[in-house]
Amino acid sequence: MSQADPIEEADRVLRICAACMYCDGLCPVFPAIDGKHGFDLADLNYLSNLCHNCQGCWHDCQYAPPHAFAVNLPATLADLRQRSYADYLWPPLLGRAFRASGIVVPAIVVLAMSVTFATVLITASPAQLFSADSSEGAFYRVLPWPAMAGIAGATLLWAVATLTLATVQYWRAIAPRASAGEIMRALPPALRDIVTLRHLGGGGPGCHDEGDRTSHRRRILHHLTAGGFLLSALSTVAAAAYHHLLGIAAPYPIISLPVMLGLVGGVALTAGSAGLLRLEYIADRQPSNRREARLNVAFLLLLGLVAVSGLAVLAFRSTPAMGLLLVGHLGLVFGMFAALPFTKALHAPFRAAALLRAAIDKQQAAARRDADAG
Template sequence: MPTPDTMILDEARRQMTVCVVCKYCNGYCDVFRAADRRPALSDADLLFLANLCHHCRNCWYACQYRPPHAFAVALPAALARVRVLSWRRFVGLRPSPGGLAGLALAATLLVPLLAVLLVPAETLFATHRGPGAFHAVIPRDAMVWGAALAILGPVGWVAVAMVRFWRAIGADTSGPQVAAAVPLALRDIVTLRNLSGGGAGCNDRDDAASGARRRAHHLVLWGFLLTVAATLAAAGAHHLLGMRAPYPWISAPVLLGTTGGVALLAGVAALAWIKHRADPAPEAPETRTAEWTLLAVLGAAAASGLALLVLRETAAMGMLLALHLGTVLAFFVTLPFGKMMHAPFRALALLRAAIDRQETARPHARPQDP
């Protein structure tokens, strides 16, 4: 008896087989060209193709075989289901969509709750100013050890899942092939090239293509990286320069964090707007809760961080600090189980696709070389 996972893979294989024969969409994205090289469409091939898909939805609006045609090709939804399956398979665990949202909410509220229970009210709701003000509310050791526990476990889990995924999709590649393809893959990652669809952009709402989704993803990507850089700059200022948070407005941690937080918030708002208005027909509805959960966690982290910055010299600082740490905790505890897994898995899929492209470009390569 087929399992739900087998049925998802078989349905994606059926649809992709039609595409390999049809080839009409080969100009839209790397997925179709990569499928051409893998006509057998094994389970590992489908896991790779699903993570290579950037869900631009070009192929849905172009397809003459989409429902109600008897072939019922609905590739964006079929690949979205395989993507979720791949994260579950290599992470080894995936809570239900409601469970994921509940975990994010519980983690967000946990730190404020602990602050109310453990920090005396006259300290938590007092105004603290100057270096060391944050640690007057939440002791530095508690913050450092809490962060280490919250970050290292999920990040390690994601790293193991990435190794397992790469073994499935890249076992036939060599070290030199990988090394040579890394610059090409990095270029695809930082430019988000595949979010341009066939060149005109994504079909965000209907059959009119636009670059809005790609621009919003850029804001999220670079905003997120700037906030990570701000955290590293703060650690450097503390350990190397002996400075204690909160830092001055004109300092690397604050400038990086403010720019990153504003970009992240703007990107999340834009993606939420695009998603809210999107035509639901090409979607896999069961994936939507995880997508909204990630947007909510990222938006809450950015908004609470900016609010903390603006109100850090008021009596609201203690609870805002606890709330911001709660949102960061929510991001990390949901990291291996939610939509955020699309980032590392897609990066590996882009690396695998870059190896394919390099092999195809070699003068002596045969068209169907693996």
Template sequence: MPPREVVEEAERVLRLCSACMYCDGVCAVFPAIAGKATVPLADVAHIANLCHGCRGCWYACQYAPPHPFAVNVPQTLAAARRLSYADFSRPRWLAAGFGRRAWAVAAVAGGVTLLALLLVLLTVPSGILFGVHRGDGAFYRVVPWGAMTTAAGLSFLWAVGSIAASTLAFWRSIAPAVPGKIVRRALGPALVDIVTLNNLGGGGHGCNDAGERLSQERRIAHHAMVAGFALTVLSTLSAALWHHVAGVRAPYGFWSLPVLSGTAGGVLMLAGIAGLLALEVRADPAPAEPGETRLNRVFLTLLGLVAASGLAVLALRETMLMGLALTLHLGLVTGFFLVLPASKMLHAPFRAAALLRAAIDRIASPPRRSGGE
């Protein structure tokens, strides 16, 4: 659907919802549109990212297809959400990753991985590449520390810079004109909503993750994935301290903080990713938006490969396959960071910004509930 039609359909659906408000209380979207006869373009982007895709409104809506109004809130807002990623992506040429070329993101990451493998095969003698290395600095006998940190570090800085610029552009578009003290008061409630995934609770009873049955499956899987990711970050930071402060080079013992947190993080990530991918397969396709489904599956698959390759390095680090496993992991990490700004990763900071805006609105203009409350 062309961008103009996406926005027009979102405006139509949101106008109907603001008049009906039967789903008031299901999630944060409906209080945000209460009483609005029209929805400005900036508010479409805000509301689309406020939607967590819990699908409760789809199964509750009396105007859903085959009704002539054909209201499909989850699908409509998913399309508008994907459009917002493209509109606010920085640099702007990254917008192509959020269209039909979503699989090109995976191709780029795969190409970088293959390039890393090729470079190592061409430059590292087979005796070293397939040798068994143990003890201090064993990894760096295959891939020099400088090459390892330069590739991962530069790609990481690119990802952080681009995502930060995209999020800032999005926030400037949706930020309300309110005093700074209201923004500061809203930070706490917004942080609670962000961390707890409150809007994946479907108003407290769970979401329609895979049909009309209510469940907390997606919320639990998402928490597992994020917790695992946080543990891998802890692993990386503690390894940096071990290396630069304690002067001890990798690989580290299994009971060390870098290895324990990295192992637990990798396992949790894979469990969460498997749960989310399973829900993608089982979910009712009617309220889904194909473009967002592609983004979800590509992102989860790439993140799963990064986690699995990291665990493979741990499992094979004292065997002749360590060199190939390490190269594969570094290639995947570098490729993943390079494509991150054109991936579904943008949903995290964009949704955080939308939740902050919603918290500000609740404080500045407390929502009126149905019945005049």
């Protein structure tokens, strides 16, 4: 694949695919290019995020290397995806930071952990870090609740605002001409595709996670990871309800809603991220994009560290190790929130927007066919 001009390369490859259409039915990318003879930047950014990287087209393509056409659609679209994440972050300084995410993300996480540790030393007794304390309110004697909630709230708000703004910018670039009614009718099928991850099925048999072999492992592991993250977030919400509505301070009993949600979520998140890391390790390198692979690994490692550190706090909260483990876990959580805009996390809202566009296009095409038939 040409490295000099990835946009021209993507247009070249997609023109070949649109003329061939042998892979029609594998994923939503091919219906989206059917009948097209050229692709502008908005089209390319849309199609690159509509691709789920199942790599079915790579294994089915008759023009893949060593053919002279050298069509490598998965790697081509993966390259464009990374560029789209950086291009739609605002202000542009954030886009430049995303391009240097290999340095920026670790730096943010280390800074967040340092700030957390420094806050503990300023606001609490250092001896609390090495004391066994499992009584009610023990966590807040390590890091006071106002500091804990303040840092978590600020970093989470930053992440949500930045990701939302980038997604709005992206949607404005790829949005089709559609009425409010058309958008509302397209929402249910788009949400079905987003929630079920059905396009990770590669047209039915699954993704090519290990050479020619197909499986649904990546789809299952994505569900585990996303579900674990959601349950962990619900655990935090439940803990806030216990604290503010019931007047009960952490740590909570094992048989309590916050702990059970956190335990199941932490195990699922650990298993999902570890499984996806293994798939990255055994993946075929030829149809892969190195930068996307590095982004995947970095994000999965960060998720895994957050999950494992949270489980460690739960396992050792009655021992003298609780204080240091809690500070480490909270620092990782704060760091993850602050670093989210520079990680692979952007793929989730961008892909959701692309799937909404695909659902709208599909409904409009069906309406035109009905009108022609009538």
